[in-house]
Amino acid sequence: MTKKASTKATAKATPKTQSKATPKSSVKKEAVAKKTEKVKEVLEDKLSQSADETVLDRLYTVVQSRKGTDPSLSHSARLLSRGTYKIAQKFGEEAVECLIEAVAGRKDLLVGESADVLYHLIVLWVDAGVTPEEVWAELRRREGTSGIAEKASRPKEILSKKG
C-alpha cells in the first residue's frame, strides 16, 4: 500500500517535474553562460591591464638599476648623470615629437614616439624619486570619477586662476 502510493506519487511527479524543469534549467544554463562570459571579459581586461603595468614596472626597475653606473654603457645612466634639467628637456622633446605624429595622423610613428615618451617619463620618475606604484595608486584613485565632474567639484578660485 505504502509502496504503491509512493510509486504513484513518483509517476505523477515525474512528468510535472520534467515539463517544468526543462525550460527552467535551460534558462539557468543561459544565465550561467552569460555570467561565465562576463567573468571571462573582466579577467581578460584585468590581465591585459596588469601586463601593461608589468612592462612599465620592469622598465622602471632597469632604469633605476642604471643610476650611478657607467654612462658609456647605458643611455639611462648617461641621462641620469646629466641632471634634472636635461632629463626634463629630453622628456619635453619626446612629448613634442609624439604630439607632432598625433597631429599629422601618423599612427605607426605615434606608437614609437609614445614608447619614447614613456621611457623618458620613467627616467624623470627615477630622477625625482617617484615610484610607478605611486602613479598607479593615483590612477586607481581616479578610476570611476568623470573628469567633467571632478573639474566641476574644484574650488572656484582654482578654476578662475587657471582660466
Ligand SMILES: N=c1c2ncn([C@@H]3O[C@H](COP(=O)(O)OP(=O)(O)OP(=O)(O)O)[C@@H](O)[C@H]3O)c2ncn1[C@@H]1O[C@H](COP(=O)(O)O)[C@@H](O)[C@H]1O
Ligand atoms: N626604452 C628605451 C629607450 N628609448 C629610447 N632610448 C634611447 O634614447 C636615445 C635617444 O637619442 P637622442 O639622440 O634623441 O638623445 P641623446 O642621445 O640623449 O642626444 P642629445 O639630445 O643629448 O643630443 C637613443 O640612444 C635611444 O636608444 C632608450 N634607451 C633605453 N630604453 C630602455 O631602457 C633600458 C635600459 O637601457 P640602457 O640604460 O641604455 O642600458 C633598455 O633595455 C630599454 O628597455
